Amino acid sequence: MTRVARPKAGRAARVAVIGIAALVGVLIVASLAAQLLGVRVYRITSGSMEPTIVAGETILTRSTAADDLVVGDIVTTQRRGSERTVTHRIVRMEDAGGERVLWLQGDANPNPDPAPYTVSQVHRYVFTLF
Structure with a gap:
């Protein structure tokens, strides 16, 4: 054969x-x-967090309850009624009846964002992927 x-x-x-x-x-x-x-990946499109996070980098975040946040954390959230997300550092926090009011500011920005964010949960920055 x-x-x-x-x-x-x-x-x-x-x-x-x-x-x-x-x-x-x-x-x-x-x-x-x-x-x-609760892990999410975000692409950073602005330089507001430089030099910590550079525009164009991709970051990994983890869903975090507002009660577990501290001033200095970097978080990604969106304003109620908006689809745009923002990734900035917490510079001030207050409790608001089961939620937290966060004042955020980009590391490269001279001032905090114009309005606070009221949240019960956000995505906290873990590390930069690439």
Whole structure:
């Protein structure tokens, strides 16, 4: 019986498909784990937090209850009724009946943001990814 050699391209294609399927599986598991842990990734678009966080960098944040925050934390939140997010440092805090009022300021900004943010939960900066 004569054995016919299989083309190497067919084997390489199968290996590539298996590799891609494994990568997709890992990404799905990582995405589900991130949602369960309250982890989010944000791309910083302005220089307001320089030199701590540079415009264009990507940061990792973790969902945090307002009760666990301290002045000096860097947080990402959005103003009520707005879809835009802001990543700034907490410079002042007050309790407000189960929520917290945060005054935020970018490290590169001379003054705090014009209005405070009332929150029950925010995303606290963990580290810069790249």
